[in-house]
Amino acid sequence: DFSDYLHREEQAAALAEERLNQLARGQEQLTAAREKVSRELDRLMNDRMPVAVYNILNDVWRDVLTLVVLREGKDSFAWSRTLGVAERLVDSVRLRSDEWERQKVNREIPLLLADLREGFFSVSYDANKTAAMFKQLQLCHISVFRGVSPQMQPVAWKHEQRQSSSTREQGNGSKTRATETLEVGQWLSWAEQDGKEKRAKLSWRSGIADLLLFVDCRGRKVIEMNSDDLSNLFRNAHARVIQEIDEPIMDRVMRVVYDMLRQTASERSSNMPA
Numbered sequence: 546d547f548s549d550y551l552h553r554e555e556q557a558a559a560l561a562e563e564r565l566n567q568l569a570r571g572q573e574q575l576t577a578a579r580e581k582v583s584r585e586l587d588r589l590m591n592d593r594m595p596v597a598v599y600n601i602l603n604d605v606w607r608d609v610l611t612l613v614v615l616r617e618g619k620d621s622f623a624w625s626r627t628l629g630v631a632e633r634l635v636d637s638v639r640l641r642s643d644e645w646e647r648q649k650v651n652r653e654i655p656l657l658l659a660d661l662r663e664g665f666f667s668v669s670y671d672a673n674k675t676a677a678m679f680k681q682l683q684l685c686h687i688s689v690f691r692g693v694s695p696q697m698q699p700v701a702w703k704h705e706q707r708q709s710s711s712t713r714e715q716g717n718g719s720k721t722r723a724t725e726t727l728e729v730g731q732w733l734s735w736a737e738q739d740g741k742e743k744r745a746k747l748s749w750r751s752g753i754a755d756l757l758l759f760v761d762c763r764g765r766k767v768i769e770m771n772s773d774d775l776s777n778l779f780r781n782a783h784a785r786v787i788q789e790i791d792e793p794i795m796d797r798v799m800r801v802v803y804d805m806l807r808q809t810a811s812e813r814s815s816n817m818p819a
Contacts, residue, residue, distance in 0.1 A: 554763070557763065557764070558762060558763045558764035559764065560764065561760075561763060561765060562748050562764035563764075564764075565748065565758060565764065565765075566748060566749045566758070569749050569756065569758050569769075570749075572756070573756065574615060575611075575615065576751075576756075578611045578615050581619060582607055582610040582611050582614065583607075585631075586603075586606075586607060589631055589632060589635050590602060590635070594697060595638045595695040595696065596681065596685075596695070596697070597638075597678065597681040597682040597695070598634055598635060598685065600678055601634065601661065601682065602631060602634070602635075604678075605664070605665055605670055605678070606630075606631050606634075606664060609627060609665075609667060609668055610631070612668060613627045630657070630660045630661065633653070633657050633660075634661065637650055637654060637657060637686065637689070638685055638686065638695065639689070640692065640694060641689075642692070647692075650690075651686075651690055658679065661679075662679075723776075723779050723786065724772050724775045724779065727747055727775070727786065728747070729747050729748065729750055730746065730747065731746065731747055731787075732744060732745065732747075733745055733759070733778075733784050734784065734785055734787050735778050735784035735785070736783055743767070744787065745759035745761060745768060746759060746760055746761070746762075747759055755771040755772050755773075756769065756770075757769070757770055757771065757772070
């Protein structure tokens with residue numbers, strides 16, 4: 546009966562753990578998609594660009610591109626086409642000295658607007674905000690067609706992205722060897738701030754994002770952290786890898802019971818009269 550109970554508990558824990566891992570993998574895919582989109586937008590956007598184009602790319606097209614990556618993949622035709630729309634948008638507000646080139650771009654704008662509307666619709670962007678953005682873009686195109694530079698916007702998020710990347714690179718140098726060698730399935734023990742011991746198993750490690758997921762014996766999430774957090778745990782909370790927990794639970798139970806019986810028998814034997 547005890548073996549059957551343990552088997553049911555292990556199955557339930559494995560199912561709960563797999564569900565958590567699926568959620569983590571979905572988060573990993575979303576993180577990877579957002580990073581790819583950010584790299585492409587960083588390539589397209591200068592440090593200063595027209596306000597209308599900045600708002601469309603940063604507030605809407607970022608989500609459009611992310612959705613396409615998740616649904617169709619990064620090597621799909623849909624991705625190339627959607628990224629191409631962003632490239633055409635940026636090119637459409639570039640000042641041109643030649644009158645013939647300005648006329649050519651002006652003839653291509655209706656098709657560009659149609660493609661933009663399709664993207665806005667795919668992410669269910671607010672209709673009133675859409676109308677305001679397209680009105681702003683229209684004024685921008687009129688200025689460019691007249692050879693006048695439109696109102697420009699500093700691209701602040703690019704600088705934030707560079708600073709964030711630099712911070713991550715600095716943090717990666719502080720990883721401990723225990724962090725790098727910890728394998729999925731291994732258990733950790735560490736001390737909480739109140740002095741109580743905490744135990745958790747590494748259930749999943751991201752191959753893309755710096756993310757580690759730890760669960761308890763029932764497959765429930767205990768903590769989610771990155772490599773730097775885990776390194777600090779080893780350094781400051783005296784975390785250690787629990788080696789003996791790899792022994793099958795029935796073997797451990799039988800060993801504990803045997804030790805208890807042996808100790809009891811020893812005590813009884815010492816208390817018996819000679």
